[in-house]
Amino acid sequence: MKLIVDKLSVLRDSRAILADLSFTVEPGSSLLLVGPNGAGKTTLLRTLAGLLPASAGRLWLEGGRSEQSLGELCHYVGHLNAIKSTLTVEENARFWQRYLGGAGPVDAALARFGLAGLKDIPAAYLSAGQKRRLALARLLLARRPLWLLDEPAAALDHDAQAALTAVVTAGLAAGGLVVAATHQPLGWPNERTLRLQPATRAP
């Protein structure tokens, strides 16, 4: 599958955040979105996930089944971790796996991010980095071709960053696509960089 974005413009509060943006992401490759705060990195990711409407332009996955929306084909890991603090780590993971239509053992996904020993404790007791790892474990809980990651390495320690790189590398090797907003180099294979600048002009 191949992600194609053609002359995309996004307005928020009638201000142009993204204007005339075109790019493609080939299968097995990753695209890093860089740029200063307020450049529209999160806006672009949310638009790709189908959470924000595009005001002009088109975006689609070539080779995807046409009845599936981009939202159904992507994993969106935003700033917020989508974790219920009253549920245990395992309950959180199991819910998202079943909700997102995944199958297979939850333990393996948790173990990849070093959470295997924590699966029975309530998520409220996790540290910021551990919560981030639990959010990233969603990538392994259900198979989806397009991964949209917003600051994926925020709060992650050295080991967890290495685990993330390994997971992304495996995902890319399986033909997946990764789009990530980041402020730090991530060292992923086949990565390209897209630099976004804050749009200043009025619509």
Add this chain to the structure above:
Amino acid sequence: MSAFSELVRRDIWIAWKEGGTLGVALGFYLVVVVLLPLALGPDLNLIARIAPAVLWVAFLLSALLSLGRLFEADFEDGSLDVLATGTLPLEAVVAGKALAHWLTTALPLIALAPLLGLLLNLRPDAYGVLVATMLAGTPAVSFLGAIGAALTVRTRRGGLLIGLLLLPLFVPTLIFGIEAIGAALSDADSFAASFLLLLAVSLAAMVLAPPAAAGALRFQLQ
């Protein structure tokens, strides 16, 4: 379908584990119903006559307390974004959460209502019809409530706003609910008409509220 039942199961499990929201709703229901006879004085006939109305109005106010949080928690922790990228359409997400609200808040309140009827000197033959009208009418409360909850999900302290938005929508349910009890107690023929209208309002709310609330949520997620 499994994603839908999984969502309902999760919401019930969270409500069970947290417990606080239901406790507040039940406690509020109890306090309102207990205070009213104290304020009205020892006129047993008057209290018995207004008992169905008191139980219904107090139910609506108690349900309002928890409706404000219907989407707020999922919005604040980012779950709503991920729920929106699932295979389930947002309309079904709304329906699932409203159903879970009905199961975890309305059902316990309905179970408490006959007990509170005792305090209000409710006629013995009214208990069955009270519970029946509440079971038939309260799905409308949870589903219409989802519209208000979706509209106010980004509003800080949206509790008062949600009351202003929703209480007018609850008027048909309130009128037909109390009317049905009154008709059953006076053996009037109008019971069937009121009860069927009560059911109709609930069914219409279950169909029409999810698209409306999903539209509001899509707008709020931007």
